[in-house]
Structures are given as C-alpha cells and as structure tokens.
Amino acid sequence: MLVNLSDVLTSADKTENYKAELEMQTYHCRLGDFPIVRKKPVSLKATNIGSGKAELDVQTQVVLMMSCDRCLKDVEYTFDISFSIEVLAPSIETEEPNEDNFMEGYQLNVESLISRELLMNWPMKVLCKTDCKGICKVCGKDLNTGECECDAFVPDPRMAVIKDIFNANNKEV
Numbered sequence: 001m002l003v004n005l006s007d008v009l010t011s012a013d014k015t016e017n018y019k020a021e022l023e024m025q026t027y028h029c030r031l032g033d034f035p036i037v038r039k040k041p042v043s044l045k046a047t048n049i050g051s052g053k054a055e056l057d058v059q060t061q062v063v064l065m066m067s068c069d070r071c072l073k074d075v076e077y078t079f080d081i082s083f084s085i086e087v088l089a090p091s092i093e094t095e096e097p098n099e100d101n102f103m104e105g106y107q108l109n110v111e112s113l114i115s116r117e118l119l120m121n122w123p124m125k126v127l128c129k130t131d132c133k134g135i136c137k138v139c140g141k142d143l144n145t146g147e148c149e150c151d152a153f154v155p156d157p158r159m160a161v162i163k164d165i166f167n168a169n170n171k172e173v
C-alpha cells in the first residue's frame with residue numbers, strides 16, 4: 001500500500017496519522033517465503049521536521065509462520081514492530097546515495113518499509129519452545145516425544161584413551 005506524504009513533507013509543523021493495511025499475504029525475503037498468519041494495520045504518525053523532511057513513527061504487529069530450527073515444527077513468530085525513521089521528499093539532495101527503496105517520490109511504500117524492518121528484526125533462533133530437543137540426526141525421530149534407540153551408542157571416553165595408547169605403541173614398533 002502507498003501512503004501519500006506530500007502534505008507532511010511540504011507543510012511546516014504538520015502532523016498526520018495514517019492507518020495502512022499490509023497487502024502482502026506472504027513475506028518473501030532472501031531467507032525464504034513465510035506465510036503471514038496475522039497482522040495489525042500499520043499505524044503511521046508523520047511529522048514535518050523541516051522543508052522536505054518528515055519523521056515517521058511506525059507501529060504494527062506481524063505474525064509469520066516459521067519453523068523451529070531444531071525440530072522443524074511450525075512456529076508462529078510475532079514481530080512487534082515499533083520504530084522511527086526520517087524520510088525525505090524527492091527534491092531533497094542527499095550527500096549519500098539513498099539505498100532505502102520505500103519512498104516512491106512523495107509516496108511511502110508501506111510494504112517495502114515493513115519488509116525491511118522484518119528483516120532487521122529477524123530472530124537469531126526460532127524455537128518451538130526454549131528446551132526443544134530437536135530431531136535425531138540418525139533416525140529422524142522427534143526427541144520431544146521421547147528418546148530413540150540411536151542414543152544408546154555414546155563412545156566411552158575411557159575407550160578413547162586405550163585406543164590412543166594402542167596407536168602410540170604401534171608407532172614404536
């Protein structure tokens with residue numbers, strides 16, 4: 001959805017509040033495609049802070065369907081988004097090239113702005129529960145539902161020592 005900010009960008013001391021609906025149903029990014037389970041309307045407060053400049057206060061909540069890093073079960077992950085950002089009218093010359101792609105002239109592309117913010121808030125780890133035991137790498141059993149037979153084989157550290165001595169003796173021969 002596009003929100004026209006030309007009034008706020010061009011009128012001194014002007015403040016406007018907007019509610020914008022996110023149109024995307026799935027969040028596409030370099031990490032994959034994640035269905036959006038729930039989303040709140042994006043609330044935007046835009047305040048003029050100088051000629052061609054506005055500050056945006058942005059708030060929303062987006063819930064994505066992700067999968068547990070350990071057991072791959074579906075996990076609903078909630079992004080509580082709240083941030084402020086400065087936006088510029090296209091007429092303003094900036095020293096640094098502006099790499100943000102969410103302004104299209106005087107219009108704010110809400111989809112692009114929120115997409116960028118989701119990526120910036122991406123969790124390091126997604127777990128179905130903090131103590132998720134994951135799945136067995138050998139048989140694929142979900143270890144949250146119980147132990148599997150594969151765990152029975154744990155190399156005995158004492159055996160490793162004997163093996164080292166054996167190898168050392170062999171070298172002397």
Ligand SMILES: [Zn+2]
Nearest residue numbers: 068071128132
């Ligand atoms: Zn899990």
Ligand SMILES: [Zn+2]
Nearest residue numbers: 136139148150
């Ligand atoms: Zn197993």
